[in-house]
Amino acid sequence: MDATTLLDWYDIHHRDMPWRVPPAARKAGEVPNPYHVWLSEVMLQQTTVAAVRAYHTKFTALWPTVEDLAAADDADVMAAWAGLGYYARARNLLKCAREVTARGGFPNTEAELLTLPGIGPYTAAAVASIAFDRKATVLDGNVERVMARLHAIEEPLPDSKETLRTLAAERTPDARPGDYAQAVMDLGATICTPKSPACGICPWMKGCAGRIAGIAAELPRKRPKKAKPTRLGHVYIARRPDGATLMETRPPKGLLGGMLALPTSEWTDAPSPAPPLEAGWREIGEVRHTFTHFHLILTVWTAETLAAETRGHWVDQADPGDLPTVFAKALRLAL
DNA sequence: CAGTCGTGGAC
DNA sequence: TGTCCAAGACT
Numbered sequence: 581m582d583a584t585t586l587l588d589w590y591d592i593h594h595r596d597m598p599w600r601v602p603p604a605a606r607k608a609g610e611v612p613n614p615y616h617v618w619l620s621e622v623m624l625q626q627t628t629v630a631a632v633r634a635y636h637t638k639f640t641a642l643w644p645t646v647e648d649l650a651a652a653d654d655a656d657v658m659a660a661w662a663g664l665g666y667y668a669r670a671r672n673l674l675k676c677a678r679e680v681t682a683r684g685g686f687p688n689t690e691a692e693l694l695t696l697p698g699i700g701p702y703t704a705a706a707v708a709s710i711a712f713d714r715k716a717t718v719l720d721g722n723v724e725r726v727m728a729r730l731h732a733i734e735e736p737l738p739d740s741k742e743t744l745r746t747l748a749a750e751r752t753p754d755a756r757p758g759d760y761a762q763a764v765m766d767l768g769a770t771i772c773t774p775k776s777p778a779c780g781i782c783p784w785m786k787g788c789a790g791r792i793a794g795i796a797a798e799l800p801r802k803r804p805k806k807a808k809p810t811r812l813g814h815v816y817i818a819r820r821p822d823g824a825t826l827m828e829t830r831p832p833k834g835l836l837g838g839m840l841a842l843p844t845s846e847w848t849d850a851p852s853p854a855p856p857l858e859a860g861w862r863e864i865g866e867v868r869h870t871f872t873h874f875h876l877i878l879t880v881w882t883a884e885t886l887a888a889e890t891r892g893h894w895v896d897q898a899d900p901g902d903l904p905t906v907f908a909k910a911l912r913l914a915l
Numbered sequence: 916c917a918g919t920c921g922t923g924g925a926c
Numbered sequence: 927t928g929t930c931c932a933a934g935a936c937t
Contacts, residue, residue, distance in 0.1 A: 665921030
């Protein structure tokens with residue numbers, strides 16, 4: 581029921597990831613690459629390991645060092661991030677890479693890391709511990725869940741967050757803080773899962789108050805969420821005879837900010853007017869997509885050519901892979 | 916502080 | 927099909 585028990589479990593059940601140094605290699609003196617660790621932690625924010633793997637591999641191949649990333653074109657980085665979601669992360673990733681490069685490398689303390697763009701309390705603790713072996717307590721969704729169950733905390737999130745943070749800090753060991761941080765999160769991801777936790781094989785089952793009380797699977801409690809509204813709009817795919825597609829770069833802030841996109845109408849609660857048919861627009865179907873806080877239904881229109889575009893620019897080889905998913909869906913419908 | 920900000924997989 | 931949710935940050 582202590583950190584050593586968990587580290588023993590981690591030594592056996594460690595999961596390989598492209599950015600990780602396995603515990604055996606770390607004990608032999610191998611040091612993590614801070615750039616790889618930072619990149620992985622930003623990508624992993626609210627995102628599954630399965631989704632991150634390919635993107636992490638792609639990014640380190642395109643930009644092997646943080647200096648390479650700092651020198652990249654914004655549009656190339658946004659295109660490479662397309663499909664991973666939460667695009668403010670990509671914008672902050674570039675800002676952070678440029679700051680780190682300007683100051684000659686990553687800072688190696690939690691407090692200094694916290695001052696960088698896109699690095700909040702979780703990521704600062706994760707990079708400090710994993711990349712630099714500093715004692716720091718990570719508090720992510722996994723750790724919140726594990727602590728809530730171990731101590732049978734019934735107060736709902738987010739009210740209980742600071743209590744959970746204190747409990748997590750009390751358990752953090754002086755030795756192997758990086759491995760420990762990854763071990764707690766792995767425990768949450770593989771054993772202490774949100775639904776039907778595998779308490780029977782948990783290295784911390786002895787003394788878990790939530791398991792003993794029979795309420796582990798119900799924790800952590802959470803305040804009810806708001807319902808998602810549905811918004812409606814139109815998306816326009818204009819193609820030239822040579823195959824070029826009219827696209828635009830979205831404004832630098834807000835939803836899908838800075839991303840390459842197809843032109844659309846406003847997205848409203850009530851249906852908006854269809855485009856004038858004399859302009860040659862043809863309806864080819866609809867696309868449904870759900871964002872974090874609303875559903876979206878877009879009517880998809882195509883036209884062979886427009887006399888003169890009023891906005892955007894022509895892209896010769898439109899690639900759905902360079903677009904946020906909602907636009908990739910619409911483009912695939914037209915192709 | 917509560918709202919904003921994506922996506923795909925699990926159930 | 928709908929709901930939940932994943933290694934959160936920013937405003």
